Amino acid sequence: MAKDTKTKKKNGKRPPETLPIPADVPPxxxxxxxxxxxxxxxxxxxxxxxxxxxxxxxxxxxxxxxxCRRKSGDVESSHSARLLGRGTAKVAQKLGEEAVExxxxxxxxxxxxxxxxxxxxxxxxxxxxxxxxxxPEEVWAxxxxxEGISGIAEKASRPKGITRAARTTKLA
Numbered sequence: 001m002a003k004d005t006k007t008k009k010k011n012g013k014r015p016p017e018t019l020p021i022p023a024d025v026p027p028x029x030x031x032x033x034x035x036x037x038x039x040x041x042x043x044x045x046x047x048x049x050x051x052x053x054x055x056x057x058x059x060x061x062x063x064x065x066x067x068c069r070r071k072s073g074d075v076e077s078s079h080s081a082r083l084l085g086r087g088t089a090k091v092a093q094k095l096g097e098e099a100v101e102x103x104x105x106x107x108x109x110x111x112x113x114x115x116x117x118x119x120x121x122x123x124x125x126x127x128x129x130x131x132x133x134x135x136p137e138e139v140w141a142x143x144x145x146x147e148g149i150s151g152i153a154e155k156a157s158r159p160k161g162i163t164r165a166a167r168t169t170k171l172a
Contacts, residue, residue, distance in 0.1 A: 059136060060136050062122075062123065063126050063129065066084075066126055066127055066130045070084050070130050073085070080127060084127065091124075091128055094127070095121070095124040095125060098123075101117045102114060102120070102121045
């Protein structure tokens with residue numbers, strides 16, 4: 001007898017729809033499906049960190065603080081000055097490390113750790129900006145320019161020389 005193809009509700013919830021799996025692909029284990037459901041549930045949870053007075057302008061203030069530390073050059077008492085004093089390669093390396101840590105936490109579904117690593121990542125991105133002489137307003141202006149533009153269209157509008165100079169098609 002053929003299996004009933006209609007899905008039944010469990011606990012009043014309809015199970016997620018699944019796409020047919022090609023015959024040459026091994027079946028997904030129940031454990032993996034459970035992990036996917038758990039990960040999806042985490043993404044739907046409300047933010048649990050206090051957000052009173054939280055605003056994006058904190059990034060402008062952080063940039064001003066890092067710039068002030070750069071100007072002071074006090075490597076004994078300022079982590080920012082110490083990092084900037086180590087040069088562009090070290091500043092960029094730290095940004096990369098923080099990006100990887102953020103990706104790892106997000107991939108593992110650790111919500112609170114992802115928030116903490118995101119803050120570290122933003123701090124180190126701002127250190128890169130200070131090191132490169134980039135002001136936040138320049139980045140905000142570029143974001144505003146891209147607002148409402150399809151990501152596909154934006155990427156297509158980039159100069160082709162970038163992909164040749166980078167020797168990659170990943171940017172294209």
